[in-house]
Amino acid sequence: MAGMSQASLPPVSGMREQLAAIATVRLQIFRNSLRTMRGRAEMVSWIFMGLWFLMAGLGGAFGLGIGAWAILSHGHPEWFAVLLWPIFVFWIFFPLLATAFSETFDSANLLRFPLRYSSFFAVNIIYGSLDVATMLGVLWLTGTAVGAAIAAPALSPWTCLVLAVFGSVIILLVRTLFSWIERWLAQRRTREIMGVLFFLTIVAFQLIGPVVRHLNRNHFQLPDYLSQAVAIQRFLPAGLAASSITSAIQGEWAGAVAALFALACYGGVFLLLLHRRLLAQYAGENLGEAVSRERQVVKKEEARSGWFLPGLPGQLTALMEKEVRYLSRSGPMLFTLVMPIVFMLILHNTGRPNRVGGGIGQNANLAFPIGAGYTLLLLTNIIYNSLGADGVGVQFLFVAPVRIRTVLLAKNLIHASVLGLEMLLVWAAAAIAYQPPNPAIVAITVSAILFGAPLDFCAGNLLSLYAAKKYDFSAFGRQRASGITVLASLGAQIVIIGVTAIVWLTARAMGSLWFAVAIFAPLIAVVFFAYRVVLGRVDEIALRRRESLIAVLAKSG
Amino acid sequence: MDAPAISIENLTRRFGEFVAVDNVNLQVTPGQFFGFLGPNGAGKSTTIKMLTGLLAATSGRVRILGLDLDAHAIEVKRQIGVVPEGMALFGRLTGPEYLNFAGRMYGLDRDTAAKRSAELLEFMQLDREPKKLVTDYSHGMQKKLALAAAVIHGPKILFLDEPFEGVDAIASGTLKTMLQRMIARGATIFLTSHVLEIVERLCSHVAIIHQGKLVAHGSLEELRSGVQAKAGIGDDSVAPPERLTLEDIFLRIVGGSRTDNQELSWLG
Numbered sequence: 001m002a003g004m005s006q007a008s009l010p011p012v013s014g015m016r017e018q019l020a021a022i023a024t025v026r027l028q029i030f031r032n033s034l035r036t037m038r039g040r041a042e043m044v045s046w047i048f049m050g051l052w053f054l055m056a057g058l059g060g061a062f063g064l065g066i067g068a069w070a071i072l073s074h075g076h077p078e079w080f081a082v083l084l085w086p087i088f089v090f091w092i093f094f095p096l097l098a099t100a101f102s103e104t105f106d107s108a109n110l111l112r113f114p115l116r117y118s119s120f121f122a123v124n125i126i127y128g129s130l131d132v133a134t135m136l137g138v139l140w141l142t143g144t145a146v147g148a149a150i151a152a153p154a155l156s157p158w159t160c161l162v163l164a165v166f167g168s169v170i171i172l173l174v175r176t177l178f179s180w181i182e183r184w185l186a187q188r189r190t191r192e193i194m195g196v197l198f199f200l201t202i203v204a205f206q207l208i209g210p211v212v213r214h215l216n217r218n219h220f221q222l223p224d225y226l227s228q229a230v231a232i233q234r235f236l237p238a239g240l241a242a243s244s245i246t247s248a249i250q251g252e253w254a255g256a257v258a259a260l261f262a263l264a265c266y267g268g269v270f271l272l273l274l275h276r277r278l279l280a281q282y283a284g285e286n287l288g289e290a291v292s293r294e295r296q297v298v299k300k301e302e303a304r305s306g307w308f309l310p311g312l313p314g315q316l317t318a319l320m321e322k323e324v325r326y327l328s329r330s331g332p333m334l335f336t337l338v339m340p341i342v343f344m345l346i347l348h349n350t351g352r353p354n355r356v357g358g359g360i361g362q363n364a365n366l367a368f369p370i371g372a373g374y375t376l377l378l379l380t381n382i383i384y385n386s387l388g389a390d391g392v393g394v395q396f397l398f399v400a401p402v403r404i405r406t407v408l409l410a411k412n413l414i415h416a417s418v419l420g421l422e423m424l425l426v427w428a429a430a431a432i433a434y435q436p437p438n439p440a441i442v443a444i445t446v447s448a449i450l451f452g453a454p455l456d457f458c459a460g461n462l463l464s465l466y467a468a469k470k471y472d473f474s475a476f477g478r479q480r481a482s483g484i485t486v487l488a489s490l491g492a493q494i495v496i497i498g499v500t501a502i503v504w505l506t507a508r509a510m511g512s513l514w515f516a517v518a519i520f521a522p523l524i525a526v527v528f529f530a531y532r533v534v535l536g537r538v539d540e541i542a543l544r545r546r547e548s549l550i551a552v553l554a555k556s557g
Numbered sequence: 558m559d560a561p562a563i564s565i566e567n568l569t570r571r572f573g574e575f576v577a578v579d580n581v582n583l584q585v586t587p588g589q590f591f592g593f594l595g596p597n598g599a600g601k602s603t604t605i606k607m608l609t610g611l612l613a614a615t616s617g618r619v620r621i622l623g624l625d626l627d628a629h630a631i632e633v634k635r636q637i638g639v640v641p642e643g644m645a646l647f648g649r650l651t652g653p654e655y656l657n658f659a660g661r662m663y664g665l666d667r668d669t670a671a672k673r674s675a676e677l678l679e680f681m682q683l684d685r686e687p688k689k690l691v692t693d694y695s696h697g698m699q700k701k702l703a704l705a706a707a708v709i710h711g712p713k714i715l716f717l718d719e720p721f722e723g724v725d726a727i728a729s730g731t732l733k734t735m736l737q738r739m740i741a742r743g744a745t746i747f748l749t750s751h752v753l754e755i756v757e758r759l760c761s762h763v764a765i766i767h768q769g770k771l772v773a774h775g776s777l778e779e780l781r782s783g784v785q786a787k788a789g790i791g792d793d794s795v796a797p798p799e800r801l802t803l804e805d806i807f808l809r810i811v812g813g814s815r816t817d818n819q820e821l822s823w824l825g
Contacts (some may be wrong), residue, residue: 174678304652304657305657305668305671314666314667315662315664317661318657322654322658325649326649326650329690330649390647390648390650392644392646392648393647393648395611395645396646396662397645398610398646399609399634399637399641400634400659400663401663401664402631543613547612547613550611554643
């Protein structure tokens with residue numbers, strides 16, 4: 001080594017070579033994953049779901065295309081924003097609401113190589129955008145662009161340019177949101193600040209209703225209120241994109257260019273914010289909660305005993321305590337768990353409050369079941385991969401004198417408790433935002449959850465053993481659920497929703513919603529029996545699957 | 558006569574066509590400090606995984622303290638402690654929480670688990686940062702914590718897979734002290750390690766596995782004598798018996814392929 005000099009080292013590769021190398025590695029990893037049965041099943045699952053999403057994308061694109069054509073050819077270009085806002089909202093909220101479908105490429109592993117910052121940045125943008133929301137968003141924008149081009153062929157280059165900038169701004173915004181939320185959720189203090197801000201937001205949302213009602217009493221007409229909202233939206237990305245296209249159609253090129261420039265400015269701001277975050281990551285930022293050496297206070301603590309839950313064995317209690325500690329230390333998981341309340345607030349503000357018999361979100365009798373169902377849907381993320389967060393700790397579960405059925409029972413009990421707590425919060429939110437939901441609706445919803453949750457636990461326990469995937473509770477959106485798990489979870493939810501709908505319709509046909517509770521009772525008994533049967537079999541399955549489970553969960557990186 | 562602490566009969570493990578462990582027979586008597594050695598890929602970790610229930614054997618039988626591992630898995634696991642290759646830690650717990658958890662999983666009551674956790678943390682010098690998450694521990698701290706979790710219930714046999722790998726001299730000293738105390742109390746220790754100096758200093762008995770087959774086992778003296786006898790008196794290349802280190806014995810038995818003649822000219 002003595003003769004080695006700086007001059008003999010190869011130069012750092014260019015961005016294109018580095019991106020090509022990363023793409024090659026990803027392709028090789030994908031090809032190698034197909035060697036196993038599970039890898040092939042994963043691919044089939046994602047193809048199946050990809051087709052489903054493709055249909056949704058093409059359908060949406062067709063609809064938006066028709067819409068764009070109709071709006072422009074009938075001389076109402078000012079309505080163009082109506083098409084862009086849903087795309088904008090979906091593209092941003094879908095990755096946050098359904099993190100199982102979103103995956104930000106975790107590029108931290110690449111930092112040991114002489115990776116240029118430009119490559120690091122590009123990798124984060126490109127691979128972070130390979131998700132369902134971007135695929136649908138791009139298809140829908142393309143549909144809109146085609147519709148607009150048919151209606152106004154001469155303006156199609158401008159429309160395409162505006163929509164391309166609009167899409168880019170959304171991609172930058174989503175990546176910025178993900179990276180900053182992860183940063184804020186990584187440490188206890190910022191988590192606490194986020195928590196306070198969240199509750200302040202809830203209070204603020206609650207004040208909107210009374211304020212609007214007060215203004216209504218003072219002859220503040222809703223159209224004026226709406227026109228104010230329309231005026232405000234013009235300064236936001238979707239409004240600016242629409243405004244640029246509208247102005248171009250009306251021949252006001254100065255306005256069109258100004259709106260596009262403002263839109264690009266939004267992009268610039270998001271780019272800058274994302275750059276700050278990624279630059280910190282590139283510099284090797286540690287988001288752990290370790291206290292710096294200077295701030296360490298050496299303080300001996302009294303030996304603290306673990307939890308005591310009357311009537312429950314020590315092992316089960318210890319496992320439940322561990323599960324709660326894991327959940328409470330996961331900012332991203334806590335974020336996911338507050339989403340049902342956020343979802344309800346979004347619904348709440350889509351319509352006039354206290355209106356009975358309105359559309360979705362306009363009364364408590366709809367909001368409560370929707371909120372409860374959404375809570376169960378969100379929990380499927382952890383129920384269907386309940387060993388995923390244990391990582392290398394799964395080895396401990398196999399060397400300790402504990403049965404896997406006890407481990408899964410503890411997890412199920414905690415997840416069921418979280419579900420119960422969330423439902424209480426959703427009920428409270430519905431009661432505060434609207435009015436207390438009808439008792440019959442509450443009883444049906446609780447029955448449906450008592451039917452659906454054990455069913456999810458049955459399927460979840462099996463999939464946790466058959467299709468486990470390592471999951472880092474501290475990372476936000478950097479990991480995607482197993483394709484098999486997502487597909488099976490979707491199937492289970494369709495069954496739960498289907499059965500609930502049939503029971504509800506039957507009860508309505510019989511003249512009283514309370515009949516639904518009676519119909520659900522035997523179904524609940526059946527799923528609880530099925531749950532017991534599955535739980536009785538998990539030890540045998542775990543023993544058979546232990547090698548692949550450990551291989552998947554205990555792998556490094 | 559006491560049952561062997563560990564009894565392995567015709568233990569075999571195949572991965573497809575590849576035979577990782579090939580018909581291994583071995584007995585470890587209670588109270589032995591047993592070193593299980595072998596070059597990379599020889600089958601050490603595969604064997605230790607099969608002995609601790611992390612991996613199923615293709616064929617053969619494992620008895621721990623006279624109990625069949627397959628038939629009495631829970632009873633066996635209650636009496637052993639394990640530090641596997643990946644250390645099996647729960648990263649999002651703090652050190653005290655993890656030890657408390659481990660103690661209760663091994664059947665200790667809350668108060669005993671808490672008391673022993675505190676004692677172990679102090680012994681291992683891990684009590685300075687009780688709020689620190691395990692994931693933020695250094696590698697050496699994690700090794701010490703994994704060992705503490707493996708001994709919290711006072712196991713009769715301790716299985717350690719590479720306990721000294723990546724550990725500094727101070728942490729290594731702490732680990733050795735604890736292991737020697739366990740041996741003095743009558744426990745049996747079965748460890749794999751590449752650090753042959755440490756194995757030589759700690760272990761009373763050694764087995765060497767090579768390409769899945771057990772190629773030597775016995776006390777260090779027995780292995781020395783065996784190598785000396787095989788080499789023949791008068792062979793200048795062999796050091797006198799009293800000077801043969803475990804590394805000499807290991808290299809003699811396993812052999813090593815020299816790469817001195819291969820040239821990597823671009824390395825400068």
